[in-house]
């Protein structure tokens with residue numbers, strides 16, 4: 001066993017971080033995964049999807065951070081009920097630990113999807129999200145954690161093997177490709193479309209733009225106003241390609257992104273200030289790279305964002 | 309009670325970070341203090357000093373990180389013995405929790421005080437220390453932690469009220485002035501001298517130097533090779549001044565520095581890469597400022613570094 005409690009009755013815990021692994025063989029190695037979700041809205045489908053995951057629950061800890069707002073109050077109530085149900089079930093159906101945090105930092109009021117995504121509000125909104133992610137991360141990461149899976153509360157569909165499949169790649173940072181199901185009115189049929197444009201590779205034009213920017217300006221990806229010509233992972237999805245195909249990235253989103261705990265433990269967090277002109281999850285990817293870790297994405301490995 | 313466990317038997321922990329305070333009245337508010345010590349050497353005097361602190365032990369958690377080296381092996385043995393003694397004592401003499409981590413990241417081999425401080429080795433050494441501090445911080449900070457006291461293992465003398473006295477100032481980041489006792493051969497008497505030059509305020513010359521530096525160059529304070537003309541707190545000690553006098557700082561050391569947990573929780577860590585040309589504890593101070601927190605020192609509040 002890699003977690004050794006010498007004298008638990010004396011409240012002493014002793015961990016050898018060098019014997020704590022994050023490997024491609026995470027289940028047989030009994031690696032602990034911390035699933036972290038900032039949650040403004042509780043979606044039944046997120047929860048159902050989470051309960052369907054095949055990774056052993058005794059190896060999964062969950063952490064939530066909920067904003068101080070009416071939306072947050074409502075989400076908290078639903079989450080508490082859901083959590084009580086699963087945790088009062090048979091002992092081996094329980095998650096190893098669940099931590100629910102009420103956010104200290106100010107939350108950004110709920111906006112409609114369109115408004116929420118307007119470039120003008122992005123800086124403030126993403127900065128607030130960065131603080132929420134940091135509060136959650138710093139409060140829940142333990143000395144026994146091998147992996148952190150960032151999973152947004154509006155990701156309502158993933159493969160049930162999402163943890164095993166992603167850990168198998170053995171990458172420091174690895175982002176799934178976030179798509180969205182919708183009804184295509186033109187074709188009158190169900191369809192899918194790219195959703196998250198924060199998973200990208202750097203481009204010469206992106207670097208040039210950054211070099212001309214003022215110290216405190218930021219680039220947020222996915223806006224016509226800032227044409228970076230960065231290759232966006234969302235556009236690299238190939239339905240007939242290998243689902244395990246990897247793509248080197250420089251920016252990531254937080255929708256469904258797996259991180260080796262050592263990357264965070266070395267210091268990679270979510271800057272709420274411009275870090276190389278990037279903030280939040282995109283700034284985190286840059287920080288991971290500054291800490292000498294590589295960042296990848298899986299263009300053909302799709303997870304789905306709710307359609308609101 | 310501010311830490312509310314709804315259903316502990318179901319492994320659910322519920323915390324409202326907004327009700328978690330770090331106030332000037334830390335003891336009566338029952339605020340939890342996490343004392344963090346990177347430890348290459350176990351000094352009896354450090355331990356004796358720690359045991360003499362007057363802050364209630366049930367409100368103190370200790371966290372240690374020990375390098376993977378022969379020196380580390382020796383320190384670990386002594387620390388374990390010391391820890392077992394205190395934690396198997398009467399229940400109310402115990403610290404609330406003690407976590408001992410064995411470092412994952414590479415440690416910097418033990419060097420003599422002179423060599424260790426030569427400018428050439430500083431960058432590598434301080435970068436390694438940054439990783440050790442981050443590993444320790446990210447693994448031990450909990451949702452119930454109000455304050456973090458960074459206390460180096462070679463700080464062998466502090467006022468017994470160091471925690472109460474420093475929390476009383478109610479500052480986001482607050483550094484004590486690290487001095488050293490020595491025998492003055494000229495005067496043939498015991499004396500004291502400044503030890504830590506990492507506590508400083510920014511100067512125009514320091515900023516000018518930084519502006520001319522390459523992206524990856526760093527400034528480390530306290531070297532004749534780089535004359536920054538920064539006001540160093542070490543030189544502001546006034547034996548007849550008010551012990552509570554405060555001084556605004558821009559860089560801090562890690563010898564004896566108190567941090568509100570929310571500063572770390574918002575994301576302030578110890579960069580091992582140049583951050584505004586600063587690394588480790590000095591980079592941390594800059595990061596705290598980027599997160600909109602103020603940084604102070606107490607020039608007349610002395611703590612003592614061992615003389616080797």
Ligand SMILES: Nc1nc2c(ncn2[C@@H]2O[C@H](COP(=O)(O)OP(=O)(O)O)[C@@H](O)[C@H]2O)c(=O)[nH]1
Pocket residue numbers: 037038039040041065066067103106107108109116128129132151152153154
């Ligand atoms: N704690 C917290 N979570 C939030 C806040 N705003 C959004 N979230 C959550 O953060 C994640 C991403 O936010 P979202 O608005 O969906 O971003 P989008 O998908 O890029 O539009 C989701 O899981 C939200 O539930 C907030 O203010 N505080």
Ligand SMILES: Nc1nc2c(ncn2[C@@H]2O[C@H](COP(=O)(O)OP(=O)(O)O)[C@@H](O)[C@H]2O)c(=O)[nH]1
Pocket residue numbers: 345346347348349373374375411414415416417424436437440459460461462
């Ligand atoms: N974990 C760990 N601690 C270290 C290492 N090197 C030094 N330390 C500790 O870090 C603190 C500061 O280091 P020290 O060498 O005393 O720095 P100085 O006082 O500035 O010369 C002390 O508490 C040391 O025991 C290391 O490689 N790993």
Ligand SMILES: [Mn+2]
Pocket residue numbers: 152154305
């Ligand atoms: Mn979303």
Ligand SMILES: [Mn+2]
Pocket residue numbers: 460462613
């Ligand atoms: Mn020292």
